Amino acid sequence: MxxxxxxxxxxxxxxxxxxxxxxxxxxxxxxxxxxxxxxxxxxxxxxxxxxxxxxxxxxxxxxxxxxxxxxxxxxxxxxxxxRPGHRALRVDVIGRGLAPAALLRDFHRARPDVELDVVTLFDADAAVDAIRSGTVDASFRAVATTGHRLPDDIEVSRAFDEPVQLLTGPAHPLAAARAVTPADLVGHRIWMPGLVPGTEWAAYYDALAAAFGLGIESTGPDFGVEPLLDTIAGSGALATFVGEQTRLVWPAGHDLRRIAVRNPTPVYPHSLVRHRDNRHPALAALRDHLHDAGGSGHSGDTETWTPAWA
Missing domain, CATH: 1.10.10.10 (Winged helix-like DNA-binding domain superfamily/Winged helix DNA-binding domain)
Known part of the structure; x- marks a missing residue:
């Protein structure tokens, strides 16, 4: 008509x-x-x-x-x-309970006038494809900036570095430690069933294991966060890695321990990925917010580690 x-x-x-x-x-x-x-x-x-x-x-x-x-x-x-400035800013995050989602919540509190549409795509490749097709405006991902050529129309800027922590149950040998070094973890079983080969998070933890001689296992089915926490809580041998800003809730009886890793501190490199030609005004506001936030999630320990490809 x-x-x-x-x-x-x-x-x-x-x-x-x-x-x-x-x-x-x-x-x-x-x-x-x-x-x-x-x-x-x-x-x-x-x-x-x-x-x-x-x-x-x-x-x-x-x-x-x-x-x-x-x-x-x-x-x-x-x-x-x-219409730019009228539609919601659509941003992809790796998970709604992880650090990028928390950063977007902070941005929303600072700029309640900006309408946000938060989505979760599978991995960095899917995010880049969505950005190029216009399905999303931006994505928070750990992407390879060396040794892997991104499309020319994709722009990547480091948003913040998130420290990685060790999570153990009360019976684990390291449960009483306030902090550990990567060297302290050699010989311990670190279980991460959510590692999917070919994803950016699997690449990160593969590089971490190789750099410090760690044993990171991804065997067994991934039933989600709650079964993982149940297993860690009841084990005297298994531990796992979590991001410092990852939101976790568990029963009080689990008595899980979040332990800092230092000297050096492994940090997960979150970057803001966007299309060079995207002119959504809220995207500029998000970039300004990241700049004002300081661009780094870690403090105190200045010695950090991240993969060379990041």
Whole structure:
């Protein structure tokens, strides 16, 4: 259906005369007549009756009018949904309980006027594809900036570094430690069943294991966070790695311990990935927020480690 013809129909219904509608729409009266005639052919009925008082809606015209108004409202909503500055800023995060989601919550508190649409894609490759296709505006990911060529239209900037912690149950040999070094972890079993080969988080922990001679296991099915915490809580041999800002909730009886890793501190390199040509104004506001936040999640221990590819 020709929405210009629908708009003309509504203008005539409101103004009561073809000439008044023509003036409102800045077109000729002849153009108004042609649009109405075309619309009447489309719907198959007469919409107006000409009278000495002007143009009056027929019975069919009165039935069609509320639907015509809804068509124009739908058109306005459709344009607003994609107009920069009007549609929500769509941002991908690796998980809703992980550090990037927490950063977006901080951004929302600082800028409640910015509408956000938060999504979770599978991995960095999926995120880059979505950014290039326009499905999302930006993504927080750990991406390889060396040894792997990103598309020329993709821009990456380091957002913040998140320290990695050791998580143990109360019976683990390291449970009483306030901090450990990577060397202290050699020979201990670190269980991370969520590591998926080919993903950026698997690449990170593979590099961490290789750099410090650690035994990181990804065997067994991944049933999610709660079963993992249950297993760690009841084990005297297994531990796992978690991000410092990862939100975890467990029963009080689990008595899990989050232990800092230092000298050096492994940090997970979160970067903001975006398209070079994206002009969404809220994206600039997000970048400013990251800059004001300092661009780093770690403090105190200045000796850190991250993979060379990051």
């Amino acid at each position: 020709d929405l210009d013809a629908v708009r003309t129909f509504v203008a005539i219904a409101d103004a009561g005369r073809f000439q008044h509608a023509a003036t409102e729409l800045s077109i000729t009266q002849q153009a108004v007549s042609k649009r109405v005639a075309a619309l009447e052919r489309t719907v198959g009925v007469r919409l107006f009756a000409r009278t000495p008082r002007g143009a009056e809606l027929t019975v069919d015209g009165r039935a069609f009018l509320p639907h015509a108004r809804e068509l124009l409202r739908a058109e306005a909503r459709a344009f607003a949904s994609v």
